[in-house]
Amino acid sequence: MQKQSAHFSFGNETKIEDLGNGLKRQMLGYNEELMAVKIWFAQGAIGYNHAHRHSQVTYVVEGEFHFNIDGVTKILKPGDSCFIPPFVDHGATCPTGGILIDTFSPAREDFLGE
Template identity: 75%
Template sequence: MSKQSTPFLFGDETEIEDLGGGLKRQVLGYNHELMMVKVWFAKGAEGYVHKHRHSQVTYVEAGEFHFNIGGEIKVLKPGDSCLIPPHVEHGAVCPTGGILIDTFSPAREDFLKE
């Protein structure tokens, strides 16, 4: 990836993508090494179990999330975070509705529109 975001991004001017299933995503900044993404979950929405080559750290900004990382399930609330190593299956269910801040290294090229 040779692209990167502009140095300053403003939340009210940055696209929010509706992913369906009660999920929305906003890319907050990226270059080839790093990406930050804000994800909104509607009440009961689920981030399906998946895996990818990226290291991921997720911070819970709002709501309650039931995270499954490698088959271990924990409840995370605002202020909590988790580390997801590359190639480990993970997913989350949000019974309350909430917001996550995800960081990825390297950046998730599949999140970028060409």
């Protein structure tokens, strides 16, 4: 894995990756221990249930998200957040379209293509 991102990241200069199915991702900053990522969901987009070894905190910037964490579903709106422990099944749907900030510890090597 690349050791770390630049100290400063400018939204209009940082690559936005189209993940398909109404999802886009922009890396905000990372090192081996921590990563922050901005995720755009188109209206109706689904972040399918999955699990990974990373601790995750997600903050809702805009839109409405239906988060399922370990079989419990809650509706999150701007200003809300959730914590997802390592190896816990989770996913989200976004009926309105919206933006999330995801943070991971340690960093998601798979997001960097490694």
